[in-house]
Amino acid sequence: MDKLNNKSFLRTINIHTDCTTAWKDCLSIIKESVPHITYNTWFLPIKPVEISDSALKVQVPNGFFVEWIEEHYNTLINKTINEVLGDSGKLIYTVLDDKKNDDEINVIIKDEEKKKTTDEISNQLVASPTEEPHETSLNPRYRFENFIKGEGNQLARAAAYAVGENPGETSFNPLFIYGGVGLGKTHLIQAIGNKILEYYPNKKVIYLSSDLFTVEFVEAIQSNSVNDFSNRYKSMDCLIIDDIQFLIGKEKTQDLFFHIFNTLHQSGKQIILSSDKPPKELKGLNERLISRFSWGLTTDIQPPDFETRIAILKNKSNSFGINLSNEIFEYIAHNITSNIRELEGCLIKLLANSSLNGKEIDYELTKRTVKEISTKRHVNISIEYITNVVCEHFKVDENKVREKNRKKEVVLARQTAMFLSKKLTKSSLKTIGLHFGGRDHSTVIHAHNTIEEMISKDSRLKQSIGELKNKIEMSI
Numbered sequence: 504m505d506k507l508n509n510k511s512f513l514r515t516i517n518i519h520t521d522c523t524t525a526w527k528d529c530l531s532i533i534k535e536s537v538p539h540i541t542y543n544t545w546f547l548p549i550k551p552v553e554i555s556d557s558a559l560k561v562q563v564p565n566g567f568f569v570e571w572i573e574e575h576y577n578t579l580i581n582k583t584i585n586e587v588l589g590d591s592g593k594l595i596y597t598v599l600d601d602k603k604n605d606d607e608i609n610v611i612i613k614d615e616e617k618k619k620t621t622d623e624i625s626n627q628l629v630a631s632p633t634e635e636p637h638e639t640s641l642n643p644r645y646r647f648e649n650f651i652k653g654e655g656n657q658l659a660r661a662a663a664y665a666v667g668e669n670p671g672e673t674s675f676n677p678l679f680i681y682g683g684v685g686l687g688k689t690h691l692i693q694a695i696g697n698k699i700l701e702y703y704p705n706k707k708v709i710y711l712s713s714d715l716f717t718v719e720f721v722e723a724i725q726s727n728s729v730n731d732f733s734n735r736y737k738s739m740d741c742l743i744i745d746d747i748q749f750l751i752g753k754e755k756t757q758d759l760f761f762h763i764f765n766t767l768h769q770s771g772k773q774i775i776l777s778s779d780k781p782p783k784e785l786k787g788l789n790e791r792l793i794s795r796f797s798w799g800l801t802t803d804i805q806p807p808d809f810e811t812r813i814a815i816l817k818n819k820s821n822s823f824g825i826n827l828s829n830e831i832f833e834y835i836a837h838n839i840t841s842n843i844r845e846l847e848g849c850l851i852k853l854l855a856n857s858s859l860n861g862k863e864i865d866y867e868l869t870k871r872t873v874k875e876i877s878t879k880r881h882v883n884i885s886i887e888y889i890t891n892v893v894c895e896h897f898k899v900d901e902n903k904v905r906e907k908n909r910k911k912e913v914v915l916a917r918q919t920a921m922f923l924s925k926k927l928t929k930s931s932l933k934t935i936g937l938h939f940g941g942r943d944h945s946t947v948i949h950a951h952n953t954i955e956e957m958i959s960k961d962s963r964l965k966q967s968i969g970e971l972k973n974k975i976e977m978s979i
Contacts, residue, residue, distance in 0.1 A: 525559050525587055526551035532583045537576070538861030544854060545572060548824035552597055557588045560595040564824045569596050575858075639700070640710045645693035651818055653811030656687060659802045663691050667698025670706065670741050670773035675800040677764075677774035681781050682804035685844025688777040691804070692743050695775055699741055706740040713749040714930075717756045717937055733759060737766045741773040747796075748778045751787040751887065752905055752938065761792055768795070812836035812846055819847050823854065831869045838873045849876050884975060886924045886938045892975050893920040896967070905940040918950035923972060925951050 526549070534542050545568065552560040563569060572580060584592040647667070652660050659682075662675050678695075680688050696708045711719075723732035736742060742763070750757050767774055778785065781803070782796040807815060816832045835853075839845050853872045857864045894901045897916040904917040917939060924935045925947060932944035939946075958965035 522551040522554040522559060522561075525554050526561060528587045529559075529583050532586060533576075533579065536579055538858070541858040541861065544823075544825060544858055545576070557591045558593050558595055559584070559588060560597055562597045564598075564822055568823075569598065571855075639696065639708050641693050641696045641700070641708065643697060645690045646697055647694045649818065649822075650687065650690055650694055651807075651811060651815045653807050653814070655805030655807055655811065656691070659691060659804050662800055662802055663695050664698070666773060666775065667695045668702060670695075670699050670703070671771045676768065677776055677796060677799045679776045679778070679782060679796050679799065679801040680804060681778045681801070683779065683806065683842060685842030686804045686806060687843050688804055689745055692745065692775050692777050696741060696743050699773075703740075707738060708741040708743070709736070709739050710743040710745070712745045713747050714934055714937075716744060716760070717750070717753055718933060720756050720759060721937060721941060729759075733763060736763045739767065739772060741775065742767055743775040745777050746779070747776045748780060748785055748788075749885075749887075750792075751785060752902075753941075754789075755941075757789045757792060761789065761795075764792070764795055768798070774799075806841060807843060807846075809836055812840070815843055815846055816850060819850050823850075825854070825864075827864060828866075830866060831864065834866065834869055835873060839876065845876065849873060852876060884927045886920075886928060886930060886935060889923050889927060889975055890920045890938070893923065893971060896971055905938075907940070918954050919968060919971070921947050921950035922954040922968070923975065927972070927975060 530542075530546060533546050537546070548564055549568070550562045552562050554560070580594065584594055647660070647664055650656075650660065659680050662678055663680070665673050666675050666678050680692060682688055693710055696710050699706055699708050720729075720732060723729045750760065764774060776796060781801055782788075782793045785793060813832050813836050816827075816835055820827050820832075835846065835849055839849050849872065852875070853864060853869060856862070856868060856872050862868055890901055890904065894904060894916055897912055897919070899913055899916040903910075903913045904920060908914075921935055921939060924930060924938070925932070928935075930938075932947045935947045936942040936944055954968070958968055
């Protein structure tokens with residue numbers, strides 16, 4: 504028996520009863536297998552909680568640790584747990600984002616069992632401690648306590664907090680929050696929902712995107728259960744809809760939402776909406792909806808100023824359990840200015856570069872990381888924008904591509920827009936189809952395959968679609 508197997512055998516025989524000792528043994532193996540910076544960043548902050556039979560429970564600062572370790576070090580963890588706890592060993596991650604929320608993720612680390620995906624992990628983090636039997640879809644990590652207040656979001660945050668304390672009782676109904684991508688709208692509107700459930704555990708609160716609302720409505724039509732669908736949302740005490748602008752072009756969905764809105768508002772229930780634009784700029788949305796969206800308070804969120812960007816970076820680095828110098832925070836804040844998502848993305852990429860290359864986080868590594876992000880900005884392209892650019896190119900009315908119109912030029916524009924939507928967005932085939940008059944996923948697949956075949960035979964069309972793709976990517 505070689506040294507490693509002998510060590511593993513002895514550990515298996517000597518069943519651990521002390522979680523601290525068990526995790527210490529795990530760390531000693533891990534430390535020998537990863538770079539020093541990786542060990543300090545991703546493994547040292549993990550704390551043992553308890554051990555029961557062959558299950559070791561550990562606490563990590565946030566869900567991102569679970570995602571990162573599973574993606575990059577699953578094999579190492581797998582072998583380590585088997586060595587220390589035996590073949591039936593498993594690891595239970597406890598994610599602690601703040602003192603009020605201790606959400607547990609059970610992850611069985613075994614080669615023969617299915618590895619949990621990031622999406623499955625995220626779904627397990629959704630449940631609120633005070634959740635009613637219905638699914639709220641609120642993320643418990645989105646709270647006022649970890650929403651960084653700044654000059655650009657002061658009014659929106661104050662109004663949101665007031666609504667969270669007294670839903671349906673303020674003049675902020677509906678509360679309509681708008682702003683650009685990555686500025687914290689989703690965080691803020693979900694923080695309201697979590698605050699309501701904290702103060703009023705029995706209230707029925709639900710959060711969803713307008714895209715999901717549309718998908719559920721289409722499924723209700725197909726299953727002949729529209730009344731059940733409508734009544735479900737009319738029964739809510741607080742309805743939170745994200746990205747309401749995606750109702751544009753969906754006339755039947757708008758009509759149903761109009762009636763749900765009226766019922767809730769007349770009953771004194773709270774309605775909270777977010778969008779990328781204020782109500783009056785949502786061209787293509789029913790005028791009666793635009794009018795109602797303006798009944799309460801409309802407020803925007805602006806890009807964070809320098810001081811707020813620094814505060815956001817410090818808060819995020821603390822949640823990762825790392826300490827960085829002010830020089831690094833200031834460099835990132837000076838160079839990443841557009842939104843919160845890019846700030847956090849830069850910090851995560853910095854951690855990744857540090858861990859994968861085995862280098863300490865210093866000023867030079869920070870400069871290189873920021874440069875990488877600056878030369879390849881995250882592109883947030885909407886299906887609506889793609890449709891607009893394509894229809895303008897082919898000189899076709901946008902409404903025509905959503906209708907049952909079989910004219911050659913309309914079909915070409917529709918299929919090209921579907922093709923580019925599949926290429927340039929992360930939207931599902933079902934979602935793309937819904938944006939084009941409620942067509943199903945098979946229509947999108949057909950459109951994609953048709954365009955692929957056409958451009959393989961027509962060099963001029965291939966060039967045109969290439970130019971359209973470049974125009975869309977460059978103009979965002």
